[in-house]
Amino acid sequence: xxxxxxxxxxxxxxxxxxxxxxxxxxxxxxxxxxxxxxxxxxxxxxxxxxxxxxxxxxxxxxxxxxxxxxxxxxxxxxxxxxxxxxxxxxxxxxxxxxxxxxxxxxxxxxxxxxxxxxxxxxxxxxxxxxxxxxxxxxxxxxxxxxxxxxxxxxxxxxxxxxxxxxxxxxxxxxxxxxxxxxxxxxxxxxxxxxxxxxxxxxxxxxxxxxxxxxxxxxxxxxxxxxxxxxxxxxxxxxxxxxxxxxxxxxxxxxxxxxxxxxxxxxxxxxxxxxxxxxxxxxxxxxxxxxxxxxxxxxxxxxxxxxxxxxxxxxxxxxxxxxxxxxxxxxxxxxxxxxxxxxxxxxxxxxxxxxxxxxxxxxxxxxxxxxxxxxxxxxx
Amino acid sequence: xxxxxxxxxxxxxxxxxxxxxxxxxxxxxxxxxxxxxxxxxxxxxxxxxxxxxxxxxxxxxxxxxxxxxxxxxxxxxxxxxxxxxxxxxxxxxxxxxxxxxxxxxxxxxxxxxxxxxxxxxxxxxxxxxxxxxxxxxxxxxxxxxxxxxxxxxxxxxxxxxxxxxxxxxxxxxxxxxxxxxxxxxxxxxxxxxxxxxxxxxxxxxxxxxxxxxxxxxxxxxxxxxxxxxxxxxxxxxxxxxxxxxxxxxxxxxxxxxxxxxxxxxxxxxxxxxxxxxxxxxxxxxxxxxxxxx
Numbered sequence: 001x002x003x004x005x006x007x008x009x010x011x012x013x014x015x016x017x018x019x020x021x022x023x024x025x026x027x028x029x030x031x032x033x034x035x036x037x038x039x040x041x042x043x044x045x046x047x048x049x050x051x052x053x054x055x056x057x058x059x060x061x062x063x064x065x066x067x068x069x070x071x072x073x074x075x076x077x078x079x080x081x082x083x084x085x086x087x088x089x090x091x092x093x094x095x096x097x098x099x100x101x102x103x104x105x106x107x108x109x110x111x112x113x114x115x116x117x118x119x120x121x122x123x124x125x126x127x128x129x130x131x132x133x134x135x136x137x138x139x140x141x142x143x144x145x146x147x148x149x150x151x152x153x154x155x156x157x158x159x160x161x162x163x164x165x166x167x168x169x170x171x172x173x174x175x176x177x178x179x180x181x182x183x184x185x186x187x188x189x190x191x192x193x194x195x196x197x198x199x200x201x202x203x204x205x206x207x208x209x210x211x212x213x214x215x216x217x218x219x220x221x222x223x224x225x226x227x228x229x230x231x232x233x234x235x236x237x238x239x240x241x242x243x244x245x246x247x248x249x250x251x252x253x254x255x256x257x258x259x260x261x262x263x264x265x266x267x268x269x270x271x272x273x274x275x276x277x278x279x280x281x282x283x284x285x286x287x288x289x290x291x292x293x294x295x296x297x298x299x300x301x302x303x304x305x306x307x308x309x310x311x312x313x314x315x316x317x318x319x320x321x322x323x324x325x326x327x328x329x330x331x332x333x334x335x336x337x338x339x340x341x342x343x344x345x346x347x348x349x350x351x352x353x354x355x356x357x358x359x360x361x362x363x364x365x366x367x368x369x370x371x372x373x374x375x376x377x378x379x
Numbered sequence: 380x381x382x383x384x385x386x387x388x389x390x391x392x393x394x395x396x397x398x399x400x401x402x403x404x405x406x407x408x409x410x411x412x413x414x415x416x417x418x419x420x421x422x423x424x425x426x427x428x429x430x431x432x433x434x435x436x437x438x439x440x441x442x443x444x445x446x447x448x449x450x451x452x453x454x455x456x457x458x459x460x461x462x463x464x465x466x467x468x469x470x471x472x473x474x475x476x477x478x479x480x481x482x483x484x485x486x487x488x489x490x491x492x493x494x495x496x497x498x499x500x501x502x503x504x505x506x507x508x509x510x511x512x513x514x515x516x517x518x519x520x521x522x523x524x525x526x527x528x529x530x531x532x533x534x535x536x537x538x539x540x541x542x543x544x545x546x547x548x549x550x551x552x553x554x555x556x557x558x559x560x561x562x563x564x565x566x567x568x569x570x571x572x573x574x575x576x577x578x579x580x581x582x583x584x585x586x587x588x589x590x591x592x593x594x595x596x597x598x599x600x601x602x603x604x605x606x607x608x609x610x611x612x613x614x615x616x617x618x619x620x621x622x623x624x625x626x627x628x629x630x631x632x633x634x635x636x637x638x639x640x641x642x643x644x645x646x647x648x649x650x651x652x653x654x655x656x657x658x659x660x661x662x663x664x665x666x667x668x669x670x671x672x
Contacts, residue, residue, distance in 0.1 A: 078469070106474040111448075113472065162448070162472060169441035207441035212429060215440060250433045250623050303597060303625075336596055339496065378439040378466065 030071030030079075033372030035132045037063040039087075045360030055363075062087040063366065066098070066132060068374055076107040080119075082130070098153065115158040120151060121181075122158070122173045122203045123221045124259050125241040126294075127151045133377050135255070135298040135308055136330040137345040137366045142261050142292025142314040145324070146237065148185035152223065154178055154199065169207040176200060179225045182235070186317065187271070190229035197232075199225025205241075207379065214246045215379060227265060227317075233285070235265035235317070245379065251303040258295035263317055264288070270318040290315035298330075306332035324351045340369045401530045404450040406461045407434060408647040409510055410481065410519070412655045414454060416545040417523055417538050421531065425450075427467070430648025433623040435500065435595065439466045447471035451530045454523060457482035458507035479526040484518040485509045488576050499593025511645060512577035513553050513660055517546055552657055556664050557582070563671045567613050569606060569638070571620040571629060574645050578663075587613055590620070590628050598628035610636040617641050617670040622649045639670045 039061040046056050065085040072078045082099040101117030108114060120128050126143060143151060156177035163170040179197035183189040190197070205219035221239040226232055239261045247253040268285050269275045278284040292314030300306040309329045316322035328347035334340065343366040350359045401422045405411040411426040418424070427443050428434045434456075437443075447453055448471045455461050457480035468478060487505035494503040509515045520542045528535035564583035568575070571590040579586045588609055592602040609615070610632055618629045618640050629640045643663045644650045653659035 076474075105469045106472055111472045167442075167445055169445045171441075209440070209442040215442070217441075247438070250436060251625055337500075378470070379441060 028071070030069045031373045033068040033370060033374035034065070035068070035130075035368060035370045035374060036065040037132055037366055037368040039063045039137070039364055039366050041362065041364040043360055043362040045358065045362075048358055048360070055361075062090040062093075064131070066130060067095075068372075073102060077102055077104045079103075098150075111162045113158075113160045115160075116156070118153065118155045119158070120153050121156070121175050121177065121201050121223075122160075123147075123152045123201050123223050123237075124203075124239045124261070125217070125219060125243055125257060126259065129377060132368055132370070135306060135332060135343075136296065136310055136328060137343050137364045138326075138328065138347055138362070140259075140294035140296075140310065140314075141312040141324045141326055141349070142259070142294055145314050146185060146261055146263060146292055146317055148181065150181070150184055152181050152201070154181040156199075165206070170205070172202070172204050174200070174202045177225070182225055182227050183229075186227045187273075188228055188230075197226035197229050199223065213248045214244070216245075217241075217243045217379060228267065231268055231285075233266045233268065235263060238262045243379070251301065253300045255298045255300075255308075256295070258293065260291065260293040262289070262291045265317065267318055271316055271322070288318060288320070290317060290320050298332075300332075304334050304336075306334075308332075322351075322353050324349060326350070338370070342367050399531070401452065401527055401534075402450045403452045403454060403527075404446050405454040406456060406464065407510070409656050409659070410454045410456070410523075412647050413516065413520055413545075414523055414527075417520060417542045418527055419537070419541055421534050421537065422527065428646070430644060430646035430653060431622045431650075433621070434460055434646070435462070437461075437463045439463055439470070441470065443467050444470035444472075447476060448473050450476055452476070452526050453478045454526070455480055456507050456510065458487065458504040458509075459502045460507035477526065477529070479522060481519045481522045482507065482509065483522060485515055488580065489573070499591070500595030501593075506573055506576045508574045508645065509577045511575065512581040513549060513556070513656075514581060515577070516549055516656070520546065549657065552660070556660060559664060559668060563668065566617075566671050567615045568667075569610060569615055569618045569629075569632070571618070571624045574621060575619055575643075587615055590618065590632070603628050603631060606632050607635050610638050617667060619643050619667075621645050641666050641670055643667065 040058050041061060042055045042058040044053050044055045047054060064087055067083040069081040070078065079102045080099060083095050084098040085093045085095045087093065097118060099119045101115050101119040104114040122128055126140065127147065139149065154177040156175050158173060158175040160171055160173035163172055177199040179199040182199065201221065201223040203219055203221040205217060208216045210216055219241040223237040224234065227235045239259060241259040243255065243257040245253060245255050266285055266287050268283060275283045276286045294310060294312045296308055296310035298306055298308035312326040314324050326347055326349040328345055330343060330345040333342045345364045347362045348359060351357055401418060403414045403418065403422050403424045405414060405424065405426045407428055408426045408430050411424045414422060414424045425446050427446065428437055444467055447467055450473065453468065453476055455464055455478060468476060490505035491498065491501050491503065494501050510519065524538045524542050527538050560582045565585060567585045567587045568579065569587055569590065573589055573594055575586060588606060590598050590606065592599050615638055618633060618638050620626050620629050620640055620642055622642055622644055626640055632638065633640045642650065643666060644653045644659055647653050647655055647659050650662060652662040
């Protein structure tokens with residue numbers, strides 16, 4: 001408690017110091033980057049209900065536009081803003097705030113970093129990576145089912161520290177969140193005007209340099225909150241992430257990355273809001289335990305090409321009988337530099353539910369470019 | 380008992396002494412070599428980039444942040460060579476770290492009038508490969524001595540005398556290298572990247588063109604074809620390629636024209652023979668002479 005109080009006081013001191021020096025603000029602009037993604041997609045799942053399997057007419061789609069602004073606020077802190085214009089209709093989409101946060105980078109005791117605002121939470125590995133930096137086109141199923149299309153992105157405060165583990169980089173991050181993000185995954189949003197539900201997340205990660213050319217990162221994350229604001233039912237996620245990268249030269253690299261997410265929750269209804277019933281047909285609250293995972297490998301060669309494959313397996317947050325599996329192969333071409341990219345992906349997704357299942361094939365070609373000095377994503 | 384006390388005292392002194400050493404991290408191993416020459420046993424030195432790595436593209440790894448976490452000084456080439464540097468410094472969480480840009484006093488070449496991506500990966504403050512002109516080492520060492528002395532003021536005379544002793548040796552080597560290269564003044568060379576601008580200016584060499592059509596852009600077939608004509612017509616004997624670049628385009632030019640592809644190192648450790656700054660320059664100049672002769 002004393003430690004928390006000390007940290008908060010130090011944070012306030014730094015913020016006040018920043019406030020005092022605001023009089024002498026620099027006239028330099030922040031770094032501004034614009035990254036749009038476009039998609040041509042076709043799948044054979046649209047007429048399955050009519051008993052027909054045929055590829056839909058390929059459609060040109062606007063996937064998303066990301067505008068990133070970042071700059072130092074003062075010698076101790078920086079700020080990042082990511083605005084997004086979602087697709088598919090470029091004409092009617094509204095520019096929204098995907099992230100807006102300030103990070104106090106140095107000057108706090110115990111090597112603490114403090115972040116506040118709205119941001120992609122450090123839960124697992126891929127959740128922190130913006131879609132334009134993925135090697136593939138589609139979001140892994142486990143991420144989509146358990147965290148929602150936007151991932152775990154919430155208002156909150158994050159504190160992280162480096163643990164004293166010698167030369168090994170070990171980071172502990174703890175977040176206190178408003179709890180609004182999970183509603184996007186469950187489909188239950190709180191319209192009652194009740195108090196925020198709050199959520200807590202944390203990640204412990206270690207980075208191992210195996211050789212000059214190969215590195216390994218292992219992370220363990222947890223996330224808990226209230227997934228149903230009306231019943232106050234709680235969920236607990238535990239997530240293990242592993243990333244291995246082998247880069248023998250500037251032109252060649254191999255990335256193998258995977259995550260396993262375990263979900264435990266109590267609920268009174270399934271994903272489609274059908275109430276759980278006991279043997280007598282009466283509503284009951286159930287304790288559920290389900291999971292999801294993905295693993296992919298991506299091989300970059302000749303600097304401008306990459307090829308890879310991904311396997312997804314995921315149960316539903318509300319049912320172990322609702323299972324989705326996907327296998328995807330993808331190819332990337334970055335002519336000249338990574339400022340311009342084309343990604344081609346084939347994916348087969350199979351879903352199995354008590355009432356039956358289906359298999360859908362998808363072919364997608366994504367084009368994107370990066371205008372401006374968007375900084376490299378860390379390992 | 381006395382012996383044990385003496386042993387403990389010695390141990391304590393050695394611990395204090397090792398703690399008192401200035402902790403230096405450098406971006407390039409060349410700067411590490413210079414820092415070691417100046418700091419001797421009163422500094423500990425580590426570097427981020429290996430000599431056989433492209434210093435323009437360095438992955439932001441947490442292990443590099445750990446190197447900076449306990450450092451006093453981070454010596455960099457500057458001029459935006461280390462675009463990855465600020466992320467490492469931020470990630471290190473080291474409020475006491477001083478970043479020392481060694482380009483302060485350097486006469487900068489190829490400073491662009493206009494910077495945009497149509498020019499390729501152009502550095503807005505000019506070409507940053509100034510350390511390959513050994514005459515610039517004096518200025519770099521002065522900056523390093525000043526930075527070290529700020530951390531350990533009582534050791535300043537020691538740092539200065541080490542720097543002077545090293546510069547005396549380097550000055551003699553510069554004279555030797557310049558003498559060896561006199562017969563080749565005005566010789567044309569082709570380089571893969573614009574890494575050799577300062578080196579060529581120092582030795583009076585003429586860089587006819589680069590294998591990269593623009594800085595940082597991979598060779599294109601049409602530009603390679605143009606280079607074949609240029610190398611043939613200009614009777615160019617040497618195509619210089621850094622150890623980390625793909626030599627297939629230069630080798631194609633060499634096969635057609637009879638020029639030689641030379642793997643010259645831009646940094647210490649880039650080739651086995653380049654164990655320190657002087658042996659790096661020794662290796663580069665001897666290899667170049669063997670091709671230009």
